[in-house]
Amino acid sequence: MGRERATALLVDFDGVLRRWDPAVAAGVEREYGLSEGVLTEIAMQWGRLRPVLTGEVSHADWVASVADALTESVGSRERARAAVEQWQRYRGEVDREVLDVVRDARAGGIRVGLGTNATDLLDADLAALGLVGEFDVVVNSSKIGVHKPAKEYFQAACEALETSPxxxxxxxxxxxxxxxxxxxxLSALRWSGPADLRYLRAALAY
Incomplete structure (x- = not known):
């Protein structure tokens, strides 16, 4: 027996709807004499990242901790802070094809949620990228206190979407x-890029 047709879509933000140009971080690292990839390596260390994704610390606190960890590499706290602030000014780019799917799905009667492990900067990012009002719900890990892939996260997302898993x-x-x-x-699609657009539209069948 097949699964029920999806009546709601929950889409990840980073890596699906929002893309990051790695050249930006690489440019900052070159300018400040840093080793390649060190900004992401430090920022994504789980012990540092987990608290900001669950709302225990703010985005600003997380950024400050990244700068603290980078201080020795650049020789001074001021330079470390400047490097991290320059890196953070870039907030990514919207994948317009994925956004078209979101808009078409909603127009076809499908509820759409943004489901993301994010910080308290998410609302500002959505505004800066012109995405306010593009979703029926936004499920931000830092607001609900639990992150993907926990079962509780997806339960909260389904409740927000008012749709059974x-x-x-x-x-x-x-x-x-x-x-x-x-x-x-939930049904789930491992996103690998534009080649998945046809399958996604067919699966939603709006």
Missing amino acids: GRVLFVDDEDWAVRGARAAG
């Missing part, structure tokens, strides 16, 4: 998030 299609570019969604009873 079996009727929600989740799209994410990370295998661990997809596995978590499936374990919580």
Whole structure:
């Protein structure tokens, strides 16, 4: 017996709807004499990242901790802070094809949620990228206090969408998030890029 047709879509932000140009971070690293990839390496250390994704610390506190960790590499706290601030000014770019799917799905009667592990800067990012009002719900890990791939995260997302898990299609570019969604009873698509657009539209069948 096949699964029920999806009546709601939960789409990840970073890596699906928002893309990051790696040349930006690389340019900052070159300008400040940093080793390649060190900004992301420090920022994404789980012990540093987890608290900001669950709302225990603010985005500003997280950025400050990245600068603190970078201080020795650049020789002074002022230079470290300047490098991190310059890196953080870039807020990514919207994938217009994915946004078209979101808009078409909503026009076709499908509820759409943004499901993301994010910081308290998310609302500002959505405004800066022109995405305010593009979703029926926004499920931000830092606001609900739990992050993907926890079952509780997906339960909260389904409640926000007012849709049972079996009727929600989740799209994410990370295998661990997809596995978590499936374990919580959602359908899930591992996003690999534009080649998945046709499948996504067919799966929604709006």
